[in-house]
Amino acid sequence: MPELDAVAAEMAGTPVHFLAVSLETDTRRVRVAVERLKLHLPVATSESEVLGPLTLDTVPATVFIDASGQVVSRLGTASKAELKFHAEQLLRPGATASRAAAQAPAAMR
Numbered sequence: 001m002p003e004l005d006a007v008a009a010e011m012a013g014t015p016v017h018f019l020a021v022s023l024e025t026d027t028r029r030v031r032v033a034v035e036r037l038k039l040h041l042p043v044a045t046s047e048s049e050v051l052g053p054l055t056l057d058t059v060p061a062t063v064f065i066d067a068s069g070q071v072v073s074r075l076g077t078a079s080k081a082e083l084k085f086h087a088e089q090l091l092r093p094g095a096t097a098s099r100a101a102a103q104a105p106a107a108m109r
Helices: 002-010 027-037 048-054 080-089 097-103
Strands: 020-022 043-045 062-065 071-075
Touching (some): 027 043
């Protein structure tokens, strides 16, 4: 999550927004983890049935959703460069899932 937090800070002021979702349901434990990791992005807790529509089969996972609510790409464990690349794709006109995947450098696919 520190990498995602760093990308969120770098992209502040753009139309891209970030939300971390923890599978931990104990909000106190989540709050402690957020403080320990010194995260600044919002962190929500969620039940698996809420995450179901995102078709996540692994954690950690990052899902990129465009302005219309469509999932345009997904990443598992990712570097800061990968996270930033995919987030920046959301700023491109007409971003779609196929374009985001096709434009990703081979090392990121």
